[in-house]
Amino acid sequence: DQQVKQNSPSLSVQEGRISILNCDYTNSMFDYFLWYKKYPAEGPTFLISISSIKDKNEDGRFTVFLNKSAKHLSLHIVPSQPGDSAVYFCAASVSAGKSTFGDGTTLTVKP
């Protein structure tokens, strides 16, 4: 039973446009959510997080939205840049403990 799902394996957007990556979860106990970015042959790097007490968190070009009733979160990247091309993982945890990861979405930003 996969508790964190990223239903889109890949996404392609034009440079300068918005990228929206989606993530759904099933465990209502999850209260802390993170996004990680991974380049080939490197480990994942932390991007942004959000606690369940918020519905939005912003950091520069990156914004994460949380819809608890729908058990859905999304990562918005505006404007998208070619250097944003990577695999993006959504992760969820209970009280910032053990994190459960989705299978990732490969983002390609075309110049």
Add this chain to the structure above:
Amino acid sequence: EAGVAQSPRYKIIEKRQSVAFWCNPISGHATLYWYQQILGQGPKLLIQFQNNGVVDDSQLPKDRFSAERLKGVDSTLKIQPAKLEDSAVYLCASSQKQGFTEAFFGQGTRLTVV
């Protein structure tokens, strides 16, 4: 600040052989994690240490996998004997606090079992 160091980067072994991976976390980070990432999937937690004590090893296949953290710093993950399905990238991560907030990952060890 030095990052999480892992070695080796790549390893190819035959099934039924044994293999060990090494991880040196960021200095001062009390929490250390080992993850297994199979191609096309997200990382799956194998074991979590807080200092040199095990916090969570519920998903570690204990009949063949073992891990230790010496003096609350370096850690080794061992597989003995390896199976074909163990082919994956093994990621080590560390964080300053017990929670997973902003954990830092190493580059990983890519294991191929043939």
